Amino acid sequence: MKIYTYLICQFVLVLLLAVPASAQKAYTSKWASGQLERRTKVGVWEYYGVTTSKEKVVVQRYDHSANTLIYYRPVDEIAYSTEVNAGQWKRRQVDRPPLFIGGDAALAAYTTQLQYPLQAQERNIQGQVMIGFIIDAEGKTSGHRVLRSVGGGCDQEALRVAKTIPNEWIPALVGIRPVPVEYELTLTFRLAQP
Structure with a gap:
């Protein structure tokens, strides 16, 4: 019986050492x-x-x-500008929206990098800048552009930050097919109240 227990212990030890x-x-x-x-x-x-x-x-x-x-x-249904044929875009509902891996909290980590432009602060410019960009069928982004402007350097800053967001997107789906969509990201510039 002792030899049997000894052999089992040796076997288990060998297995443990073999597994990294x-x-x-x-x-x-x-x-x-x-x-x-x-x-x-x-x-x-x-x-x-x-x-x-x-x-x-x-x-x-x-x-x-x-x-x-x-x-x-699932989130509220939002219509996206979707590429229905090569170069042909149409605003429509999708079956699954484009998703940033990690959700809105992960996306917010990048949008907190906004630096309030001095020109906007001096001119008391506040508001929301909307940046649009394409998320293709592979989850890659391109074509960043300003859709809604507030000026004072805020547009350029919002565009800079949007371009720093990594390509960690899950593409939108229509049916089971990934489709390119234009994603709209709103970045807010608000001065601190004294």
Whole structure:
């Protein structure tokens, strides 16, 4: 019996030594949770948002190892300018909107990089700049342009920030087909009240 127990222990030890140690580390924040391996997201991550009733909910589940969207929380239906044929665009509803991996909270991390232009501050210019850009069928962005302007250097700053957003988009779908759409991103410039 002792030799049998000894052999089982040796076998288990060999198995443990043969399996490389996992370098994965759990990550949790207010807006996301998942596994990191050498500072890279791996496996399925959950991304969170807050409803209008202040309830924290899962807005996305994304498998970073397979580069696949598993789940997204449907949002209000929005019409997008969609490429229906090469070079032919039409405003229409899509079956799945374009999604930034990580949800609005992840997208907001980039939009907080806005720097209020001195010219706009001096002239007391405030307002919302709307930037439009194409998200193609592969989730890549291009064609950034100002759709709504407030001037005072705010338009250029909003355009600069929009261009820094990485190509971590999941394309819109019509049926099961990914389609290019024009995404509209609103960036707000508001002076602090004294």
